[in-house]
Amino acid sequence: MKYWNPTYECMSREEMTRVQNERLVNTVKRVFHNVPFYRDKMQKIGLEPGDIRTIEDLKKLPFTYKQDLRDTYPYGMFAVPLSEIVRIHASSGTTGKQTVVGYTRRDIDTWAEVMARTLVNAGADKNSFIQVAYGYGLFTGGLGVHYGAERIGASVIPVSGGNTKRQLQIMKDFGTTILACTPSYALYMAEEMEEAGIRKEDLKLKAGVFGAEPWSERMRNQIEERLGITAIDIYGLSEVIGPGVASECECKCGLHIAEDHFIPEIIDPETEEVLPPGSKGELVFTTITKEGLPLIRYRTRDISSLNYEKCECGRTCVRMSKVSGRTDDMLIIRGVNVFPSQIESVLLEMSGVAPHYMLIVDRVGNLDTLEVWVEMTQNMFSDEVRRIEDFEKKIRHEIESTLGISAKVRLVEPKTIERSEGKAKRVIDKRKI
């Protein structure tokens, strides 16, 4: 099976534009009437649904920011009555509150559809055994891949993350052919595998779909070599739908975007001006089939470029280049989005003061580590060791429950963290991807 959905994946540009025009018009009408947030925004600039007729009119529409989702937390931007929402997922917010997304039954169906395309791009079919080692839960990774895999009719092994020894045993005994996890975890598994004396020839692995964090060609080569598979880059974000927004094909020269569902644009992050194909800038998505949480021109903060030329694989869907960075300060640690400002909120709440802090991110043995240095302040200090240790433990606990990943906390002497004149440098990222 070469394409999951050849009608849309190999559609002519003319036909695709017609599809997008129609779907965009419907979406704008729907959000104008059902989402006060969008109605207000549009009315403020004197825009009516009737003003949007084609995708050329996209640039007239206002942008949507992560902050908007935070301001309307949790369900303020949903476009349907809550009784029609059949699934809720969430991802990290910039402070304490998460970014919440909702899906109708149709949306879950759409999600499975686009995810199916991703998996088929990697060569999956109903005979595949797909090991889903992305976390299951509020994170869209696990369930996203799961439903896509079931749609194809593959045999889904829903392991979720962690417990590497068991993962390897399952890979060997259950005959996994397709692996889905973060690229750094794949490398970690390769290492554990080698240490356990399991050879890649002993496994039935054929391919893997890897995403949720940036990874290099060097890492891809390592994964392919050590696991004996073809490694495909996949892209997604919860706000747009989850995994399935875009994925590489066998050519590995750009990620095909499911643009019959998500219209991409590249903008200059400073001026918000739309840039022509080929230019590097910030990726923006407009969802044109989602019902629960349709988003207009959502700024992803991911840096990429677009290529509209037909691919060698025969697909015509626009390709985005591998994400090369962010336009904000978000970090991805062990596949989890982390905003330095989240740490700030935690510390502020705990000590009433915002102490100086520094995030030290590193990769040790293929696993990301996070250490948070916090400067001791007068009101944190106690004469008793036990109290300081308890405080340290409390900070660690709060950080873990807010971020969703574990971090080591180190209390340091005042004035030892670098001060800067402009925006404070809060992160030292020692990782060399």
Added chain:
Amino acid sequence: MQAKQILLKQISVFLENKSGRLAEVTKILGENDIDISALSIADTTDFGILRMIVNQPEKAEKVLREHGFTVSCTSVIAIAVADRPGGLAAALEVLDKESIGIEYMYAFVGKTSNEALVLLRVEDSEKAIEVLTKNNIKVLPSNTVYHL
């Protein structure tokens, strides 16, 4: 004797486990003519708390803070026990009998022979002073300790 005349102002300083920090503190005190009577360090993997009895606690606190150290003041009690085996045990038994918990303590040999001096941080200072005095354990006035 009232608690006010007994309770000593002990200086506590937060130190990272880096080399030179302790030397830095003692250097600053030396430069400011501050004399250390007793000291102890409570250490953990990542940091330590330096506790000191100095002859000018307020000045020490000020001067160390000016140099960027995190300093706090804690009240401790100094007692003198017979400098022979069992000397300390007798005093501790007294506190234990009255269920007075000891947070920490450290000892040093004073200038007078036959006596060892012990600094105690207890849960209830007032009660501790009362109990010790009642049981004839020698509790020292703070001025004596500052000027050792």
